[in-house]
Amino acid sequence: DSLQHLFLFSRADTIYGGSDQVQRTIIAESVLGLPREPKGVF
Numbered sequence: 534d535s536l537q538h539l540f541l542f543s544r545a546d547t548i549y550g551g552s553d554q555v556q557r558t559i560i561a562e563s564v565l566g567l568p569r570e571p572k573g574v575f
Contacts, residue, residue: 561567 558570562569
């Protein structure tokens with residue numbers, strides 16, 4: 534049961550981790566006036 538829990542929520546941890554970086558980027562762009570990050574090409 535604990536192995537299943539780890540498997541199911543391991544991906545969610547990486548998503549949660551990225552949200553901090555998104556917040557920092559928004560603050561840097563709007564409050565500090567830093568240039569926007571270039572958009573990726575798909």
